[in-house]
Amino acid sequence: MSEFAAIRDKANEIILESISEGVFTVDHNWRIMSFNRAAEEITGTPRSEAVGRFCWEVFRSNMCEGDCALKRTMKEGKSFVSSTTYIINNRQQRIPITVSTSPLRNQHGEILGGVETFRDHSLVEELRRELSGSFMVGDMVSRSKAMRKIFGILGQVAESDSTVLIEGDTGTGKELMAKALHSLSLRKDEPFVSINCGALPDTLLESELFGYKAGAFTNAHKDKPGLFQAAGQGTIFLDEIGDTSAAFQVRLLRVLEEREFQPLGSVTKIKTAARVLAATNRNLAEMVEKGEFRRDLYYRINIIRFHLPPLRERMEDIPLLIERFIRKMNRLRGRAVAGVGQEAMAILLAHDYPGNIRELENIIEHAFILCNEGEIGIGHLPASLVQLQADQPAPVCDLSIASGVQATEAEMIIDTLRRHGYNRLAAARALGIHKSTLFRKLIKHNISLPEIDGRTSRKRSFQG
Amino acid sequence: MNVAITIWENRISPVFDSAETLLIAEIREARIVGRKIRLFQAGMFDRFLHMLHEHEVRAFICGALCAGPARLLETQGIQVISFIAGDAEQVLERYIRGDDLTEFAMPGCRWGRCRRVGTKGQVD
Numbered sequence: 001m002s003e004f005a006a007i008r009d010k011a012n013e014i015i016l017e018s019i020s021e022g023v024f025t026v027d028h029n030w031r032i033m034s035f036n037r038a039a040e041e042i043t044g045t046p047r048s049e050a051v052g053r054f055c056w057e058v059f060r061s062n063m064c065e066g067d068c069a070l071k072r073t074m075k076e077g078k079s080f081v082s083s084t085t086y087i088i089n090n091r092q093q094r095i096p097i098t099v100s101t102s103p104l105r106n107q108h109g110e111i112l113g114g115v116e117t118f119r120d121h122s123l124v125e126e127l128r129r130e131l132s133g134s135f136m137v138g139d140m141v142s143r144s145k146a147m148r149k150i151f152g153i154l155g156q157v158a159e160s161d162s163t164v165l166i167e168g169d170t171g172t173g174k175e176l177m178a179k180a181l182h183s184l185s186l187r188k189d190e191p192f193v194s195i196n197c198g199a200l201p202d203t204l205l206e207s208e209l210f211g212y213k214a215g216a217f218t219n220a221h222k223d224k225p226g227l228f229q230a231a232g233q234g235t236i237f238l239d240e241i242g243d244t245s246a247a248f249q250v251r252l253l254r255v256l257e258e259r260e261f262q263p264l265g266s267v268t269k270i271k272t273a274a275r276v277l278a279a280t281n282r283n284l285a286e287m288v289e290k291g292e293f294r295r296d297l298y299y300r301i302n303i304i305r306f307h308l309p310p311l312r313e314r315m316e317d318i319p320l321l322i323e324r325f326i327r328k329m330n331r332l333r334g335r336a337v338a339g340v341g342q343e344a345m346a347i348l349l350a351h352d353y354p355g356n357i358r359e360l361e362n363i364i365e366h367a368f369i370l371c372n373e374g375e376i377g378i379g380h381l382p383a384s385l386v387q388l389q390a391d392q393p394a395p396v397c398d399l400s401i402a403s404g405v406q407a408t409e410a411e412m413i414i415d416t417l418r419r420h421g422y423n424r425l426a427a428a429r430a431l432g433i434h435k436s437t438l439f440r441k442l443i444k445h446n447i448s449l450p451e452i453d454g455r456t457s458r459k460r461s462f463q464g
Numbered sequence: 465m466n467v468a469i470t471i472w473e474n475r476i477s478p479v480f481d482s483a484e485t486l487l488i489a490e491i492r493e494a495r496i497v498g499r500k501i502r503l504f505q506a507g508m509f510d511r512f513l514h515m516l517h518e519h520e521v522r523a524f525i526c527g528a529l530c531a532g533p534a535r536l537l538e539t540q541g542i543q544v545i546s547f548i549a550g551d552a553e554q555v556l557e558r559y560i561r562g563d564d565l566t567e568f569a570m571p572g573c574r575w576g577r578c579r580r581v582g583t584k585g586q587v588d
Contacts, residue, residue: 045572056478057549060528088528334509372507
């Protein structure tokens, strides 16, 4: 080997060892011939163990068994660039990567094997997660301005001991917000208990909240502590407080003011130190005006109020929420769903979500039943949702007769010009108008014409 | 007991996530007395788990397997031997004999790496 060739080989080796992309080469039998330093790092396999082994045993990509890029390269003699996939490293982790493959040829052009280069995308993914994480509090995520405003003060509100009223339509995440307030507060290690006040009749609700003594009513054989007692120094979340009766509202007001309650059938009062968070999907202020909700209780619970916007007012959150639900369901069900396809995403973004985030989560859960891996497509979405979009009339910008006539006239002119090879005179005759009228209309409709005008090409063809 | 192996042609499938074929071997007194081939989708993991239960599988041998599904299988009482490569029949034979399967470990997975569980056959 000449000195120059030796230096060139050495330089190639240094380059291969110093780049951050993993590179390996295989022979015709799929045995690894070379394996660079980055490939060792990404796969977690030392070169000494990798060389000589089958590439799928070392690379462990989900493409190996079915859609191997290297196999296609060797078969077709072509390079393939930047396929996205993942490998499983020796720490049992999925590592997202992009893969490029090329045939390895000798100086006569014969294929000797293949070369695969791959790049670790973990960092990119991690940064993406960090980015979405900056709009995250507790289990809530949002990029919307309104929600970020709430997130900004949530910490301070959580640290205070004030009663908080959370308003928002059904499915907007009121309970998630209550949990976030609890987990950010100094009471985070104490219990968080929640109850849906609208789901229970008065007597049952009172016995659930305040508990009862043995003998308080038929079948009350022993004492039962209520949720206020169970919450201890923690937080009690009263959901759908707007659906409670006036009698219950009086009892609750007394508990909030005196910080003590009386279990059913008991003659003694029990002190409570629990923090109260309340939520409703109704407009309490309006209910107070109509006399449907006690004004004094309203002022007692409305010390700090949050209003959670419906999902249709924070559409920018839909992709973020979808990604979150997919990640959660992939984890829970051991699936490998990559995301949502473009067409399906368009449908999801066009929906107005009367059921809010809960509805979106249900749609993704529905898609998971039909989609095992790859991207969620239109076929995986609920038929009702797809049908709803199909039934929507196409957007019409201007419905006036005049604009319709204008559009039709412009179309006719363009069509006639095209049919007459852009010969203006012939087109004007065919349209039954004078040539100068045609020119006026061309300017009016802002129709530009090509360089040829029909006459030129005809002349040329005659000359030819 | 029954042992399940993900297979790709005559080999162990390299990655569980993309495996499609399962060989279920019925073992009695250290001998294979029956074999079944079942198709499955790794993406439908709950269905896969149900299939293992239905066939009373007590040990599962496969290629590369993520920590999540591995843990789920273990919590179901199934012995997991993952990151194994090579000829499926040979591996099965050695497993039945109660041999150490370390020599079939995927590259980079020896000496306890890849957190392979139960490298030795446990046949009753």
